Amino acid sequence: MTESRFRSDIRAYVVENFLFGRGDELRDDDSFLESGLIDSTGVLGLVGYLETTFAIAVADEDLVPANLDSVVRVCQFVERKLQEQAAQRAG
Amino acid sequence: MCGIAGILNLNREPATAIAVEPMLAALTHRGPDDVGTRVEGPCVLGHRRLSIIDVEGGHQPMTNEDGSVWITFNGEIFNYIELREWLEPRGHRFASRSDTEVLLHLYEEKGEDCVHDLNGQWAFAIWDVRRRRLFLSRDRAGVRPLFYAVAGSRFLFASEIKALCGQSGLSRDLDLRALDQILTFWAPLAPRTILRQVSELPPGHSLLVDEQGRQHLRPYWQPNYETMPEPVDEDRCAEQLLALLVDATKIRLRSDVPVGAYLSGGIDSSVITAIVKSIANERLRSFSVTFDEAEFDESAYQDEVVQYLKTDHSRVRCSTADIAAAFPDVVWHTERPIVRTAPAPLYLLSRLVRDSGYKVVLTGEGADEVLGGYDIFKEAKIRAFWAAQPESSRRPQLLKRLYPYLPNVQSQPEAFLRGFFRVGAGSSNCFFSHLPRWELTARLKLLYSDEVRAELASYDVYDDLKGSLPAGFAGWDGFSRAQYLETAILLPGYILSSQGDRVAMAHSVEGRFPFLDHRVVQFASSLPPRLKMKVLNEKYILKRAAGHLIPASVRRRPKQPYRAPDAASFVTPDRNGHLPEYVEALLSPERVEEDGVFSPSAVSHLLAKARAGKATGVRDNMALVSVLSTQLVIDRFVRRAGV
Numbered sequence: 145m146t147e148s149r150f151r152s153d154i155r156a157y158v159v160e161n162f163l164f165g166r167g168d169e170l171r172d173d174d175s176f177l178e179s180g181l182i183d184s185t186g187v188l189g190l191v192g193y194l195e196t197t198f199a200i201a202v203a204d205e206d207l208v209p210a211n212l213d214s215v216v217r218v219c220q221f222v223e224r225k226l227q228e229q230a231a232q233r234a235g
Numbered sequence: 236m237c238g239i240a241g242i243l244n245l246n247r248e249p250a251t252a253i254a255v256e257p258m259l260a261a262l263t264h265r266g267p268d269d270v271g272t273r274v275e276g277p278c279v280l281g282h283r284r285l286s287i288i289d290v291e292g293g294h295q296p297m298t299n300e301d302g303s304v305w306i307t308f309n310g311e312i313f314n315y316i317e318l319r320e321w322l323e324p325r326g327h328r329f330a331s332r333s334d335t336e337v338l339l340h341l342y343e344e345k346g347e348d349c350v351h352d353l354n355g356q357w358a359f360a361i362w363d364v365r366r367r368r369l370f371l372s373r374d375r376a377g378v379r380p381l382f383y384a385v386a387g388s389r390f391l392f393a394s395e396i397k398a399l400c401g402q403s404g405l406s407r408d409l410d411l412r413a414l415d416q417i418l419t420f421w422a423p424l425a426p427r428t429i430l431r432q433v434s435e436l437p438p439g440h441s442l443l444v445d446e447q448g449r450q451h452l453r454p455y456w457q458p459n460y461e462t463m464p465e466p467v468d469e470d471r472c473a474e475q476l477l478a479l480l481v482d483a484t485k486i487r488l489r490s491d492v493p494v495g496a497y498l499s500g501g502i503d504s505s506v507i508t509a510i511v512k513s514i515a516n517e518r519l520r521s522f523s524v525t526f527d528e529a530e531f532d533e534s535a536y537q538d539e540v541v542q543y544l545k546t547d548h549s550r551v552r553c554s555t556a557d558i559a560a561a562f563p564d565v566v567w568h569t570e571r572p573i574v575r576t577a578p579a580p581l582y583l584l585s586r587l588v589r590d591s592g593y594k595v596v597l598t599g600e601g602a603d604e605v606l607g608g609y610d611i612f613k614e615a616k617i618r619a620f621w622a623a624q625p626e627s628s629r630r631p632q633l634l635k636r637l638y639p640y641l642p643n644v645q646s647q648p649e650a651f652l653r654g655f656f657r658v659g660a661g662s663s664n665c666f667f668s669h670l671p672r673w674e675l676t677a678r679l680k681l682l683y684s685d686e687v688r689a690e691l692a693s694y695d696v697y698d699d700l701k702g703s704l705p706a707g708f709a710g711w712d713g714f715s716r717a718q719y720l721e722t723a724i725l726l727p728g729y730i731l732s733s734q735g736d737r738v739a740m741a742h743s744v745e746g747r748f749p750f751l752d753h754r755v756v757q758f759a760s761s762l763p764p765r766l767k768m769k770v771l772n773e774k775y776i777l778k779r780a781a782g783h784l785i786p787a788s789v790r791r792r793p794k795q796p797y798r799a800p801d802a803a804s805f806v807t808p809d810r811n812g813h814l815p816e817y818v819e820a821l822l823s824p825e826r827v828e829e830d831g832v833f834s835p836s837a838v839s840h841l842l843a844k845a846r847a848g849k850a851t852g853v854r855d856n857m858a859l860v861s862v863l864s865t866q867l868v869i870d871r872f873v874r875r876a877g878v
Contacts, residue, residue, distance in 0.1 A: 161849075164681050164858065165840035177654030180674045187651045207648035 148219035150198070155215050157193050172215040187212050194218070200225040237295070238262030238283040238740075239307040240393040241360050243369050245385075245448040250279035258391075258398040259283050265309070265394055265740045271295050273305055277446060278362045278369060280307040285743050287311070287490050287594060292331035299339045300328055303364045306342075308335045309394055310357030310379045311747070313486040318352060342370070347441055350455050354486065354752060358436070360392055369444040375456045376601065376751045377425075377438030377727025380736055384433045390444050395737075396433055396570045401876045406432045409832070409873060411687055412694055414572060418679045418861060419696045421574050422728020424703060426452075429571045429868055438727045456753070457705050458722050460715035463761045472766060473780035475758060480781065483752030484510045487597055494747075495520040495593045497584070498548065499797060500536030502774065502782075502789060503599025503608070505544070507749055509784035511597060512544050521546040522588050522596065524580040527554050530640060531798055536789055543786045551587045553580040558804035559815045566867040568741040569733040573864045574676060574857045577799045582738040589742040600735065601750035604722045605759045607767030608774045610796060612717050613637055614656070615668035616768065619713065622658045633771070640795065641853075665709060666697070668717035679858050682837045700724075714764035722756075801856035802845045805863060818842075821866035830869045838862055 148154075151172065159167035162181045176182045190212065191202050200222060206212075211221040240258035244250050252272040259270055259281045266283025273280050273296035282295040288311070296307045312318070315334035318341055323329070327340040334355075341349040342361055347370060356378035361370040371392060373381045383392040387404035400407055410431040413423040423429065425437035436442055439456035484507060488494055496508045498521045511519055521541065525534040534550065541548040558579040565579045566572075588596055603609045614637060621630040631649050634656060638644040647655065657670045664670065683691070703723075708716060731748075739746050749755065759767070762776060769775035773794060782790045805818045820826060822842050824835035844850045845859050 160840070161844075164834075164837040166681055166834065166837050177651065180678055182651060182655060187648060188646055204648075208650045209654070212651075 148216075148223060150219050150222050151215065153197065154194075154218050154222070157190070157197075158215060158218075161189060161193075170215070172219075174215075175209075175213050177209060177213055190218070194222060198222050198226065200229065237285050237309045238265030238394040238398070239309045239358065239360060239381075240281040240398050241307060241362075241369075241391070242279050243362075243390040243444060243446070243448075244277040244388065245390055245446065246388040247277055247446065248388075250274050250277055252279055252281075255279045255281035257401065258393055261398040261401070262394055264743060267743055269294060273298075273307075275305055275362050275364055276367075278305075280305055280360060280362055282307045285594060285745065287492055287745065288315075288332070288334055293333040293335060295335060297331075297333070297335050297339060299336075299343055300330075304339055304342060305362045305364070306335060306339050306359055308338060308357065308359040309381075310355060310359070310374065311487075311489075311745070312338055312353050312355040312357065313489060313752075314352075314354040316489070347372075347443070348455075350441060354754070356747070356751075358394060367446050370441065371436055371444070372441040372455075373436045373438055375439045375753050376722075376731065376748075376756070378731050378736065378746075378748065378751065380732060381436040382428065382433050383436065383442070385448060386432070388448075390448055396428060396430060396872065397567075399433055400430060400872055406430075407873045407876060408432070409869065411690055411832075412696075412699075414832070414865065415680070415691050415694060416696050416699070417572050417574070419673050419677045420700070420724050420728070421676065422724055422732075423571060424699055424724065425727070427699075430872065458719055458756065458760055459705070459707065460711045460719060460760050461707065462715070462763050465763060467763055467766065469766060469776070469779065472762060473776055476755070476776055477780040479752070479755050479758055480506070480749055481510055481514070483749035483755050484597065485514050487747040487749055487752075488515065490595050492594050493520070493592075494595045494597060495522060495588060495591075496546070497521070497596050497598040497746075498523045498537055498540055498546070499599065500533035500540060500789070501599065501792075501795070502777065502785065503602035503750065505540045505599070505785040505789050506602075506777065506781045507597050507599050508540065508544055508546065509781070510749070512546075513784070519544070519546045520591065520593060521548045522584060522591070522593075523548065523550045524584050525550050525552050526580070526799065527552070528800060531800065533795060536792060539786050539788055549587055549591055551580075551583050553583055553799065555800045555804040555807045556809040557583060558800060559807075559809070559818070562804070562815075562863070563817055563867055563871075564741070565738060566864045567871050568737040569864075570737065570868070570872065571733065571864075572861055572868055573729070573733050574679075574861045575799070576801050576804055576860055577797060578733045578738045579804075580799050581734055582741055585739045585742040585744040588739075588744045594743060595745045595747060596739075597747050597749065599750060600730065600746065600748045601726070601756075602774065602777065604718065604726050604730075605750050605756050606774045606777050607714065607718060607764065608777075608794065609721060610637060610794065611668060611672060611721065612714060612768060613771055613773060614671070615713060615717050616771065618656050618658055618671075619667070621653070621656075625653070625658060637771075639793065665704075665716060666700075666720070667713060669720050675854060676857060678854055679861050682833045682841070682858060682862060684831055684834050687832055712764060714768065715760075718760075718767075802850040802859040805859060806842075806845045806848075806850075817867075818863065821863065821870060826866070830866060832865060832869070833862055 268286040269284035280296040312334040315337040358379040358381035413427045426434035443451040526532040617633045766776040827835040
């Protein structure tokens with residue numbers, strides 16, 4: 145994957161909210177679930193952040209680990225969503 | 236109920252009373268009514284007394300007929316009347332009516348095996364003059380505390396760590412492995428304590444120490460979940476359980492001072508209160524905590540029980556500001572970091588009890604461990620059920636139903652719910668039931684400083700736990716394994732200590748727990764799990780045995796775990812608009828850096844998040860309480876030597 149333009153913002157959000165600001169050990173492809181990084185506030189805060197920051201609409205069917213389980217996956221998801229939304233507007 | 240302390244000189248020098256006096260002074264809150272010391276050669280025993288049985292004749296330390304055995308004793312032997320009836324025909328002469336003296340004579344008769352005959356809650360030390368050795372013992376469940384250490388050429392013991400940690404020759408270094416255990420299991424695994432050089436006598440254990448300082452630690456009791464063979468007659472089991480509970484309660488009413496009761500509004504304390512009413516048939520005094528926040532408050536159910544059982548009830552209303560104000564004192568008494576503020580309201584409750592003129596309360600503590608009431612048992616059952624059909628969309632709904640009070644769980648997408656609850660982890664993992672809780676708590680270790688991380692890099696808390704498991708553990712069913720883990724770790728290390736003895740005795744109040752009568756524990760352990768949790772109906776056999784004694788609404792109510800406001804307590808301004816000064820001071824980057832346990836930047840991050848009202852998850856709440864309580868422990872026990 146090419147470097148996402150959103151990587152640094154998304155990573156900062158994750159480090160800030162799930163890692164008490166300590167991002168030194170987080171790799172971009174680390175699974176949030178496998179590493180126990182997501183607590184009971186879960187993925188919902190992350191989704192709220194993505195919707196607000198990137199002006200995307202996250203549907204219920206999007207709430208799966210394939211989209212939201214690592215920094216890399218979240219970046220890819222946001223890129224895809226933005227492309228879809230742009231295509232819809234253009235169409 | 237009392238405080239005990241003592242010193243055994245290991246260099247054969249005669250002991251002195253003056254040496255134990257500062258230790259006793261640190262235990263005054265445990266025994267404000269009387270103080271005593273006794274020097275016997277190299278050994279000095281000390282005692283602070285809270286007079287409950289034989290108020291006039293129970294002065295301690297106490298000896299037997301010929302002065303060959305001396306004891307200092309904290310606790311109650313509830314079957315002392317029956318034991319005395321057994322001892323008298325064997326020639327033992329009694330000078331008092333106290334349970335302490337019964338214990339002495341029983342030791343004369345049976346030596347260290349005397350503990351098998353005891354029904355009670357105890358921590359005691361016996362100096363055997365002839366055999367020149369010290370015998371320490373602690374009750375089966377771990378109701379009463381007992382700590383010990385070797386400092387130079389002295390063996391020291393005391394009811395609380397604060398009585399030990401000012402002693403010369405005793406290092407006050409933190410035990411980082413104990414902290415690592417707390418930030419996983421919520422409790423240190425005895426004998427480890429938060430101070431490296433201090434040990435805790437584990438529940439169900441005795442310790443012999445001779446004049447050369449040789450220590451022989453041995454277990455005399457452990458929970459055992461070998462279940463009775465099927466078919467099992469449910470009605471008969473319910474009858475037996477109720478009969479045991481009635482007798483356990485009856486002997487726990489033995490007291491020369493009035494006995495009250497805690498009423499939480501749940502089933503367990505309601506059942507005990509109802510049994511007390513049926514036995515004593517007089518107006519009973521009861522006490523409870525209420526909260527400003529509806530999500531924690533159970534006063535509506537408490538009111539129902541009070542009206543139904545007609546008790547004289549008093550309550551203490553607990554706000555976030557009350558918790559913040561009490562918290563430093565609470566941690567001073569828990570003597571260990573805590574992950575929740577829940578001990579604080581109980582500290583305020585025991586103050587109410589004392590101010591009401593009461594010294595003894597019965598509570599429903601222990602029922603959830605013994606009879607399978609905790610959500611963690613239900614959660615494990617649902618997780619295993621879901622893991623059997625991982626693609627099921629209905630099974631996860633059961634988890635959401637289990638935690639109606641956790642909004643984040645309610646709105647969690649299914650795939651993430653699966654990950655959070657470790658549905659993929661095989662139910663064959665011997666810690667399956669506790670993995671979500673332990674792994675969630677262990678995330679708090681992200682807050683460690685780099686130095687602490689490096690020091691703990693090669694340490695695995697699970698190794699210590701695996702080493703302590705009983706031989707039969709692997710062969711027990713999953714429900715029994717979960718019960719064992721709760722009973723062996725959280726019950727003594729948190730529920731009975733931080734939420735129990737320590738915050739009650741802070742105000743000279745003794746708790747008594749009928750559900751932890753060892754006969755009840757052993758009977759319940761032998762029951763098939765299906766009688767404890769029928770499908771997802773927790774404490775089924777208790778409801779069947781004693782449900783008729785309490786209001787139907789309480790019997791049928793959904794279980795609500797006892798909780799209190801956590802992070803919000805420390806970032807909500809008080810009535811004058813102020814935040815607690817100690818929070819600011821202890822969590823400042825400079826102070827955190829100086830103390831060295833946590834990363835200053837991570838703690839600042841956490842505090843800022845809490846102040847912004849964003850520390851809403853379980854983990855962030857636990858993180859703030861854990862860091863703050865650890866900083867308080869360092870402040871009081873490491874920096875200020877327990878004063």
